[in-house]
Amino acid sequence: MVEQAHAGQKPQPGGPLGEVGALVDGGDMDCGSGLLLLITRAMRRLEAGQLLGVRSAEVSVVTDLPAWADLIGHEVVTEVAESADGPWWFAVRKAGRPAAAVTVFTPGERMPVGRRLWIYTNFDCNLACAYCCAESSPKAAARRFGTDLATEVFGEFTAQGGREVLFTGGEPFMHPELGALIAAADGLERTVLTNGMIFGKGTRRETLENLDRDVVLQISLDSATPEVHDRQRGAGSWNRAVDGITLARSLGFRVRVAATLYDEDPQGVEALHHRLDAAGIAMPDRIIRPVAHEGFADKGVHVSLEGLEPEPTLTADGAWWHPVAVTDPHMRIADAPLPLSEVFGVVRDTLAVQDAAAQSGREVFRCA
Template identity: 75%
Template sequence: MSDQDRAVSPLGDVAELIDGGDMDCGSGLLLLITRAMRRMEAGQRLGVRSSEPSVVTDLPVWADLVGHEVETEVAETSDGPWWFAVRKAGRPTEETTVFSLGDRTPLGQRLWVYTNFDCNLACEYCCAESSPKAAARRVTPALGQAVFDEFAALGGREVFLTGGEPFMHPELGDLVDAAAGLHRTVLTNAMIFSRGRRRETLEKIDRSVVLQISLDSATAELHDRQRGAGSWERALAGIELAKSLDFPVRVAATMYDEDPAGVSELHRRLDGIGIPRDDQLIRPVAQEGFADTGVHISIDTVEPEPTITADGAWWHPVAVTNPNMRIADSPQPVSEVFGVVRDILAVQDAAERSGREVFRCA
């Protein structure tokens, strides 16, 4: 919010003033509000400006669900934008320590970390907009150690190290070591760790670390069209190398259209090279980053998978280029990252129980 907006605010005294622009409650506004509310004391007022008409209905519903009060609503014109003053509840909102993420992992037990954003490939659907030209934005071993220590102290169990291409990080080995004691998975395209310094890094990694390797199809045509000429053969070679070094290997395919024939062919290919079915993952393209089409991502369409980068924290690893999915402007404290997510989940749960909707998506 600019100083000029503060000067023209019709809300009077507020502890903080945020501008939601045209975001609705499902596309990021509640993340902004929740972050701000956690910084405020009970009884203080939060100012919110919005040009999205649905917020006029949804914001009071949200406030009622969590016990806050919308004290003031002012419209600049009949078509908006609208200003709201929300007083934070004077009593603690209900705390729930464990939320189930579907049938997978309880919130607080899993953390994603983008080790870096530069990559040897520039895949046409990359949600992180990684490429050889991307800024590295590396997580340092010192930051990684601090994050992993706090995460473990909070009861965390599992960490996924992704990118970019993690093996382009010159200190990847130190980052993996920093997460010792947690169940560790490194996501890689398996194309650059066969020789030189990166091969040395690979061979020094503990064999309890899972390597999740990308392979998008049973044949080279589709994979190479999406990832670059020759990448399919090199990925297969990387899978064989990882297996020969006794790493647990999981293979993940990213597909625009989950055609049953293509999926079946890929499963048969992976069966043939000894990858167990439980370690064969098929995932859709998300409409994020470089992808113009795919699954729509918002806080009400994907369950949270809290994700750390060198410069922030995000709702889900596929949404790290989407400012509406940002949880925090720094990777620590991890407790605050999970706290924001818990607050959002509590609202979703309360809305579901009451039959009310506060997470609309255009």
């Protein structure tokens, strides 16, 4: 098995390390980004005592990989450099009982992994927002999440104690089987993130009206007046979003309103709160969040594996650390959405290492 960071890399089965149980080619990734997820996933698939081969062209890995192994309880048994400037090859023997897996942490510090799951229903959208982290637009490939896959996912999610699922996109109401996807998650807390613009007519109106009323609709509204919202999302989008909020509430849905802002101008935020007060949107149903420097955004908050709390996210073709990072190859957990046990397991193992590093005062995962 070869885990690769970049398409086109085809290292020999172990290179200068000889035979190994699995080989991870991390390219120029460091331990603060995608390499940590790759080696964690690969190590989970090995038996105790087997060797994991790691190839890296990133010099920081020479220091960080042994530190990672030491925290877990694994052993780096071989390190070979092709030249003084790399790349470097490592053979790491899997521990019988990883140390980080038995570390005791203070409960309540974060949402338990496996309680919440995000689903990208599709990636096509009627808008091309300037800050879209998913790079969705009318021209984007749909990459639709299938109903059979959803049934399998939610069955496993429920069996593992899952409680909440959030459907996002793209624009979910452009998925022709959105109603069936949501119905497949019956019994879970369900929220659909939407721009609120296209569910007012035709078959999409039928989909909306047929949804259970315990489904929550989270509708995007970036400002109290059209200026900021339309600048970020497109001319006329503010009026249609407001109409969508009004329609959804008139049909008996609980509506949350989410604003995404480059600069959280206090006066603009205050004005938005006043408008939502007048609309009857309760304070707990209001979300104001910054733009993440991902996808289409040319600025915003930097996100990384080290600084971003995990929100496991599934697409039709993989699993990711967080919904804002589905265009970042460094944040990819797996190349397929199932099995969920592996997706959640990689996240838990990664958090255990991060927590162990923090408790020991060691800086292992440098992101810059």
